[in-house]
Amino acid sequence: MPDYTDSYEDVSKFTLAADREKALLDAQTECCFMWTTKEGDPVGVIMNYVVQDDRFWVTCTRRRKRVAAVEARPRVAIAITSRGTGIGVSQAVTYKGTAIVHDDAETSGWMYQALAARVRPESAEQQAAFVHHLDTEGRVVIEIVPDTRIGFDAEEMFRDSPAGPSRTEV
Secondary structure: OOOOOOOOOOOOOOOOOHHHHHHHHHHOOEEEEEEEOOOOOEEEEEEEOEEEOOEEEEEEEOOOHHHHHHHHOOEEEEEEEOOOOOOOOOEEEEEEEEEEEEOOHHHHHHHHHHHHHHHOOOOHHHHHHHHHHHOOOOEEEEEEEEEEEEEEEHHHHOOOOOOOOOHHHO
């Protein structure tokens, strides 16, 4: 009898542990932000994000169709994967929740600073330039309040399995 799972029909047991989820959220700077159109079609785009107070925060200009869409239909999802982070075998987490659109200076002020620190950690000068780039008329911040979490850890799935990851997946 093998010491590994030899059927991947039900992968729900390969959940992402809390410490590995935190490492993923700390390492990754991009998520796939998803919403629905008025026709009911799902749409997603890759966006940089910040985690603050157990909520996710993204920003874009109000002209983006996603802003009107989430104001009309605030149920959204975000998906985050470990690809490109160098933290190991494939890990992923998806959150479903409710979006709130903010257009106030207090929210954008702290969020732009936090986002700049995440995506431009090299220097304060680069961060200041990034904040200046973001701080434009018509930009909004979208807060995602998660209520459902789906985590997945391929390392758990392939533990001791001959079907383990290739070098390109590590």
